[in-house]
Amino acid sequence: MAAITLTGLKKSYGQAHVIKGVDISIADGEFCVFVGPSGCRKSTLLRMIAGLEDISGGTLDIGGRVVNDLPPKDRGVAMVFQSYAIFPHMTVRENVAFGLTIAGDDKATKDAKVAEAARILQMEHLLDRRPSQLSGGQRQRVAIGRAIVRKPEVFLFDEPLSNLDAALRMDMRMEIGKLHKSLGATMIYVTHDQVEAMTLADKIVVLKDGLVQQIGSPMELYHNPANAFVAGFLGAPSMNFLEVEVLSVGNGAAVVRNGALEAVTVPVRAGTPRPGQRAQLGIRPQYLAPAPAGEAGQLRGTVILTERLGSETVLELQLPDSTRLIAALTRDAVFDLGTVVNLTFDPAMTHLFAE
Amino acid sequence: MSSKFQRSNRAGWVMAGPAAVLIAGFVILPFFFAIALSFTNQRLISPNPTEFVGLANYRQLLGMAVLTVDPVTDDAGQVVMKDGAPEYPSLRSLTRNNPDYPHLQGMREWSSFDWGQSRVYILARDVVFLTAIVNTFIFVIIVAPVQAGLALGLALLINQRMRGINIFRAFYFMPVVVSIVVVSLLWRFIYDGDSGLLNNLLGAISFGAIPPVDWLGNPSTALGAIIAMSIWQAVGFHMVIWLSGLQTISPTLYEAGAIEGASKWQTFRYITWPGLRNTAVLVLIVITMQAFALFAQIDVMTNGGPLDSTQTIVFQAIERGYGKQDISGGSAISVILFVIVLSISLIQRWLTRERT
Ligand SMILES: Nc1ncnc2c1ncn2[C@@H]1O[C@H](COP(=O)(O)OP(=O)(O)OP(=O)(O)O)[C@@H](O)[C@H]1O
Ligand SMILES: [Mg+2]
Numbered sequence: 284m285a286a287i288t289l290t291g292l293k294k295s296y297g298q299a300h301v302i303k304g305v306d307i308s309i310a311d312g313e314f315c316v317f318v319g320p321s322g323c324r325k326s327t328l329l330r331m332i333a334g335l336e337d338i339s340g341g342t343l344d345i346g347g348r349v350v351n352d353l354p355p356k357d358r359g360v361a362m363v364f365q366s367y368a369i370f371p372h373m374t375v376r377e378n379v380a381f382g383l384t385i386a387g388d389d390k391a392t393k394d395a396k397v398a399e400a401a402r403i404l405q406m407e408h409l410l411d412r413r414p415s416q417l418s419g420g421q422r423q424r425v426a427i428g429r430a431i432v433r434k435p436e437v438f439l440f441d442e443p444l445s446n447l448d449a450a451l452r453m454d455m456r457m458e459i460g461k462l463h464k465s466l467g468a469t470m471i472y473v474t475h476d477q478v479e480a481m482t483l484a485d486k487i488v489v490l491k492d493g494l495v496q497q498i499g500s501p502m503e504l505y506h507n508p509a510n511a512f513v514a515g516f517l518g519a520p521s522m523n524f525l526e527v528e529v530l531s532v533g534n535g536a537a538v539v540r541n542g543a544l545e546a547v548t549v550p551v552r553a554g555t556p557r558p559g560q561r562a563q564l565g566i567r568p569q570y571l572a573p574a575p576a577g578e579a580g581q582l583r584g585t586v587i588l589t590e591r592l593g594s595e596t597v598l599e600l601q602l603p604d605s606t607r608l609i610a611a612l613t614r615d616a617v618f619d620l621g622t623v624v625n626l627t628f629d630p631a632m633t634h635l636f637a638e
Numbered sequence: 639m640s641s642k643f644q645r646s647n648r649a650g651w652v653m654a655g656p657a658a659v660l661i662a663g664f665v666i667l668p669f670f671f672a673i674a675l676s677f678t679n680q681r682l683i684s685p686n687p688t689e690f691v692g693l694a695n696y697r698q699l700l701g702m703a704v705l706t707v708d709p710v711t712d713d714a715g716q717v718v719m720k721d722g723a724p725e726y727p728s729l730r731s732l733t734r735n736n737p738d739y740p741h742l743q744g745m746r747e748w749s750s751f752d753w754g755q756s757r758v759y760i761l762a763r764d765v766v767f768l769t770a771i772v773n774t775f776i777f778v779i780i781v782a783p784v785q786a787g788l789a790l791g792l793a794l795l796i797n798q799r800m801r802g803i804n805i806f807r808a809f810y811f812m813p814v815v816v817s818i819v820v821v822s823l824l825w826r827f828i829y830d831g832d833s834g835l836l837n838n839l840l841g842a843i844s845f846g847a848i849p850p851v852d853w854l855g856n857p858s859t860a861l862g863a864i865i866a867m868s869i870w871q872a873v874g875f876h877m878v879i880w881l882s883g884l885q886t887i888s889p890t891l892y893e894a895g896a897i898e899g900a901s902k903w904q905t906f907r908y909i910t911w912p913g914l915r916n917t918a919v920l921v922l923i924v925i926t927m928q929a930f931a932l933f934a935q936i937d938v939m940t941n942g943g944p945l946d947s948t949q950t951i952v953f954q955a956i957e958r959g960y961g962k963q964d965i966s967g968g969s970a971i972s973v974i975l976f977v978i979v980l981s982i983s984l985i986q987r988w989l990t991r992e993r994t
Binding site for chain 1: 888890891893894895896897898899900901904908909912913915
């Protein structure tokens with residue numbers, strides 16, 4: 284059984300402290316996603332867990348053992364790389380069997396285990412090909428096959444889908460989800476794609492500059508983001524932020540206002556705003572809607588861009604104080620550029636982040 | 639849209655012109671000249687007109703025969719013993735104007751051994767050239783694997799992140815930059831029979847138990863000495879080629895290997911070596927060709943001696959062509975060398991081909 288606990292984990296390159304004390308605990312069998320923008324050190328953290336980077340401080344515990352100083356092979360982990368890292372000179376069969384060959388298994392065992400992995404990944408027909416004769420998605424299957432064939436307790440994925448095109452990415456994403464359910468192993472998955480994070484994760488860890496911003500289930504993070512960074516990172520299109528002034532606070536709610544927005548009472552979910560303070564009011568694009576005809580609404584903006592996706596219409600609007608907002612309507616609608624639109628939103632669905 | 643340069647043939651020819659002329663003049667033309675000359679009796683400077691002689695030069699160079707001679711018997715049919723060994727008829731009597739053996743005319747003994755009662759002679763029309771071929775092959779057979787292997791070992795050693803690794807790289811590469819003539823001169827001092835560095839060193843570490851050896855003056859050590867020095871000289875060059883091959887192998891492959899638990903040897907066997915396939919073919923072919931061209935070391939260090947123990951094919955070609963002014967003989971040797979190197983390269987390519 285392999286639960287994973289990171290306690291005060293640190294990494295520095297000389298004077299550069301890239302991971303600044305990370306605490307995460309991942310239960311056995313959990314699917315945990317590290318997500319964050321490019322350069323937030325999520326790969327570095329994953330590679331420290333794998334044993335490919337030294338740990339500068341803190342402890343890493345896998346399955347009840349502190350493994351800080353163990354080489355990768357003794358940590359019981361398998362890893363799938365962004366660049367696949369499959370061996371170009373070996374056939375698919377040899378690639379998938381690589382870990383078994385290294386362990387010195389006999390041919391019959393290897394054949395049986397490879398066949399099993401190929402069946403799970405639906406790539407029986409590819410076994411005798413060389414990597415150069417495979418598409419990107421097929422190569423990634425081979426890499427996953429090599430990982431599952433040893434039945435490790437922990438799987439590590441470093442952006443495994445980022446080299447695939449959108450349609451294939453969605454297929455493979457679902458397959459990885461199914462794989463997790465059928466294998467029941469602990470998985471850590473690194474991505475900068477919040478859709479992958481939201482759809483796959485039992486637990487999401489949002490990272491920024493080597494620090495954990497928030498840990499929780501996808502819906503916890505979506506509905507109760509701890510700070511503006513997390514709120515802006517999860518959800519597409521990303522959350523709108525209005526610079527507001529806090530007028531009064533009380534009863535888990537606050538009254539806020541700015542030049543473009545009449546005073547409005549909003550819930551306080553995170554932090555403790557004080558009256559007179561400046562704050563960010565976050566409104567998800569999905570909760571902004573054009574006001575019914577004849578009503579003034581809470582905000583007025585000029586349409587500067589529209590994107591019609593059929594099921595959804597995305598508007599970019601400019602407010603009088605030149606802030607830009609995104610509104611996502613769940614229907615197809617036509618807006619001419621330059622039209623002024625009155626917008627309403629439900630104050631209960633907003634997020635207030637004091638600075 | 640292709641640019642004017644890409645479309646205009648004339649501009650392309652003008653630019654390629656100088657190089658093409660030089661290559662044609664100094665590589666392609668001499669190549670065909672050598673082939674043509676090898677079928678004539680042309681001398682470097684000669685008043686006589688050139689004559690076509692067919693394969694005579696090749697026959698002269700490569701002519702060989704095996705001759706089994708029975709011991710001399712007296713009238714009673716008893717083997718005549720001389721100094722405790724059977725006496726054989728003198729070889730000269732068979733190869734000089736002997737009407738019974740016209741095909742042996744002018745041949746000399748290259749080697750001989752006893753076979754039961756009789757003696758077997760291997761005769762060659764040109765004993766020195768045969769020795770040169772054998773020496774060259776010995777040189778190639780030892781130098782190619784040893785130099786390639788050592789170079790790979792060095793490349794693996796210096797292909798790591800370490801403080802000051804560039805100093806090591808520079809040290810190993812230095813002999814390559816120095817002219818082979820200079821290196822050969824230096825090694826003549828190292829190999830010197832009386833006070834050479836090597837003799838001093840061996841004497842010092844064995845507390846005088848190893849007596850001084852005249853490394854270059856002794857037929858049994860001269861070729862070995864040249865082999866050792868040649869390996870040392872060019873090993874850095876091939877190390878750099880291996881190194882460039884090593885650096886084309888993606889580091890994630892090694893990481894994947896580490897995760898799967900590959901030992902050092904398994905990493906080399908399953909990741910490094912397969913990744914070096916093409917480099918290996920290149921290194922082997924280059925070393926083989928360089929080794930066949932062995933000349934400068936011989937010219938500077940031994941001049942083919944002692945007792946022809948360091949004769950080589952190229953040394954012979956130049957010795958014939960210019961030393962003895964027999965340019966057609968020299969050309970024939972060059973053509974023979976060309977055929978040998980070409981066949982070996984083709985065999986190597988076939989052996990190391992991509993199997994599908
Ligand atoms: N040797 C090093 N010395 C100093 N800093 C380093 C070193 N190696 C990596 N870093 C730091 O780590 C950062 C990259 O971290 P990492 O690769 O983990 O990011 P990431 O979140 O995976 O990004 P991406 O989404 O682009 O893959 C770099 O911005 C760099 O500052
Ligand atoms: Mg990364």
